[in-house]
Amino acid sequence: MDEWWDVVDAGGGATGTTFRRGDSGWPVGSFHLVVTVCVHRADGTVLVTQRAPTKEFAYGWEFPGGSALAGESGSAAACRELREETSLDVAPDALQWVGRFTEDSALVDLFIVREPAGSTVRPAPAEVMAWKWLPASEVVELRKSGVMADPWGPRLDAMWPAAMATIRSGGAPAVVQLEAHRDSWETDYQREASRLVAALGDRVLAVEHIGGTAIPGLEAKPVIDIAVRVAVDTDPLALGPLLAATGYTQHRSGLRNHGVYTRERDDGARTHILHAFASDQWDECNQRLFRDKLLSDPTAVARYREVKTRAARSSDGRAYTAAKRQVVQQLLDEERAARGLASVTAWDKEALGSHRRPSTEGL
Known part of the structure; x- marks a missing residue:
């Protein structure tokens, strides 16, 4: 058959x-x-x-x-x-x-x-x-x-x-835990950014705070998301050896269009996610565009908060991400249109080695 x-x-x-x-x-x-x-x-x-x-x-x-x-x-x-x-x-x-x-x-x-x-x-x-x-x-x-x-x-x-x-855990599904915004998240980011610049040197052109912890007043998972723009001659998918001493390891849950590296505590809890982008991805990077939308538009924050808090109360990690996807796409479309950019899918997994499609992983 x-x-x-x-x-x-x-x-x-x-x-x-x-x-x-x-x-x-x-x-x-x-x-x-x-x-x-x-x-x-x-x-x-x-x-x-x-x-x-x-x-x-x-x-x-x-x-x-x-x-x-x-x-x-x-x-x-x-x-x-x-x-x-x-x-x-x-x-x-x-x-x-x-x-x-x-x-x-x-x-x-x-x-x-x-x-x-x-x-x-x-x-x-x-x-x-x-x-x-x-x-x-x-x-x-x-x-x-x-x-x-x-x-x-x-x-x-x-x-x-x-x-x-x-x-x-006896088979209990993981539930997403959001925390009230903490000023210490920005301090944590600044400290981590300094460590990353020291490790990567002139291979990195810019470092920025992204993700929910970068938005003042917004509830978020207590994980610091960081974006780096690497030099033209640097492969964002090959930073593992340079980052090893800082405690970051390459995240391998699937093929992405940018490098993803994570840092965890001794108990396995993730504390930081580093997103490394090729130089020509930077200006249209969805993580940065989405962050800028939330920083500049209080109504966007309200729309996003309503969806993510409702999803977190009733969902595991996968359902949480799926529930947010529609509002993330809508807000991204609005920001991209305001900048004269075409709409793209709010998804970044694609064949390894291609570094051109903007992405929203880490929002």
Whole structure:
């Protein structure tokens, strides 16, 4: 039977076209949705399965999953794949979305779900040759041993810390916590900017405070977002070695059109996000335009505050971002129009190596 996929854009939005698996001519710059499910128990173990010998990446260990079919939501696809591969039957509303990793032509969503009561794993021989319950803390060691299916190395690097946090919390989804604006955020930014200039030297042409913490009076997540404009001969995606001594590491949750580096506390809580832009991106950088819109237009702040606070009260991180997207796009469109700039999508993930599309990641 033919397997058809929905073709989506970098943000997961429908393009209105489908693609048959196995055909040639995949549309460049497009994606399809892949889902995977981490089933966990109260004792902290998770279900891992070994791919059948007849499948691509034969004998590799992984979490159950596969491609979403045309017309199928991510959660519905996750439930179907889990049922087909292991016979475990869960409802879509039992799933918790953990994160998304962007590959060359796929958006990979990781879900977590508690093992259904009274269930038994009965693997489909055509899909799974072996399975086991593994302490969640040992998943990284499994990845390091080289026995995971090839795609799982980068996926785990990007998404497993968030998965572990959810498992340790007993499966409770993360809720976005906004804090009242603090004057200390600007002081923190100034201190961090000095450190970054010292580390990057003449490779950086400008440093600015962006994101919610840059807007006086606006509630925000207590994470300082910083934008830097790098010199013409500097690659914004290759600053990792220069930033290592400052505690920043490159963020690899997907392909972006600019460099993203994060700094965390010893307990894993993120404190700073650095966005590095090519010199010719700077004037049309959406983060800067959005910040300027909020700094100059009190009604824009009110519109944005209403949406983000409502979303934060009822959402996890993914739903929070999705809920803000419409108002962010509207405000960006207004600011860009005022400057005589064309409207662009409020999304920055694209093929690695292309540094031209403005973005809003980090707002």
